[in-house]
Amino acid sequence: MADFRGRPAYLQIADDIRSQILDGTLQAEDRLPSEADLMADYGVSRIVVRNAVEVLRSEGLVVKQQGRGSFVRAQRPQRTRVVGDLYSERPEGSPFAASARASGQVPEWEYQTRRTTASKTIADRLGIQAGDPVMRTSYRFFADGEPAMLSTSFEPLAITEGTPVEQPEGGPVTGVVPRMDAIGIHITHVVEDVTGRSARPYEAETLKVPVGVPILAIERTYYAKSRPIETADIVVSSDRYVLSYRLPVPPRTDQPTPL
Template sequence: MPKTPAYLQLATILRTQILTGDLPPGAKLPSETQLMKQHDISRSVAKWAIAMLKSEGLVVGRAGSGVYVRDGRRLIRYAHGRDMRNTAGTTSPFARDAEQAERTPTWEHDSRHDVADESIARRLAIEPGAPVMRTAYRFLADGEPIQLSTSWEPLAITASTPVEWPEDGAAVGVVARMDLIDVRIDEFEERLTDRPALPNEVAALDLAPPSATVWVIERTYYAAGVPVETATIVLPRGRYELVYRVPVH
């Protein structure tokens, strides 16, 4: 019977320590040099074992600091009713998801005026080249990057209103913002696919190439059948649980 490769043996040892809590969330893994001495292995064996744990989402590397055990708590994304108007507290769906998982939500954003390409124009039912507000987000939970999103809104709806700039206006969250200008969102559509992570997503989400995969959600909000916002949301597999609850009529 062939012998198990040394890097798989080491990965098994470290994985067991993580899953049993001997290496708890936030704990720093021994360095490659320390692993070489502890297990009498080569640097390449230590490197491959750590790479495997990264690909499994168990550990994360921090530039200039080392490799740490990842917090294994997944965020639960409740798609049905996630923007219900009677929900107390924050109107940000991401902030609600993070807080329910007892994690601290933060996000980065970049908003700018743009024009709709053919794909976005089709999703928003507007002409290609029509002016839109484009906002790129990176969401973090306890400082860990956990979601990317790019949204587009027709400036024909929001231009010169208090909510034209999504993160610098009088409300947070698409539903709350549109309510403020009397555009009442009454439904949304989501299309869910998965694919390998793109290079920029690997970097932004601190994923382990080449095996990293992501969920991609194309979400569009409607008001009386008219698209008022569309977004492409990228979620790392293994960090999210997606929950859909749909009423049956």
């Protein structure tokens, strides 16, 4: 391919393939031409076609599989984490399990709980001092056997120590809201701060996704009035998840604007 107009060849090739994907010439799950084919088709070296495909991969349009080829990615994520309704309806157990069951999937999870002390970041989020004792629980959630979500949560031991719900899992009640209810602490609201970034190596490995795919990172904190009760870092692959927030809009209290 001649590098006309000064636009780099790899971007022109990416444009070409992208338009074939978007207009349906290449459909979901179709294999792209191999790197060798693309080199011949466009008359460029291998690094150019690799750069072109990498552009499409980073846009989420293509996935690569060593030894098999590159494929047009199925477009939209399949799983939905419906958040607003989740807290309104107060289901049993964890939000993850409720969400998975609502999607007809079988939820499973592994966890590790241990006593530790709060880092400065976690202390700030919980309104305690760095070094204060906390219960830390790392979860790995599976939907239909596939890794789906990672979560690490922290609770101040000053709240739960010595109570029957000191252990987040394995006790008489599970789920933050019911557990806290059981010791007389009533969760009033949840704040979820959502950011997007690329998967770190540990996350990519644990979620079994390629490195560099975009992920959604959620900082979730449960509050009883203004007091933080639990905070968690949650990571999901944005390939797989949509986060759906349902937010009430209260009725207006003043008079309507005259027209």
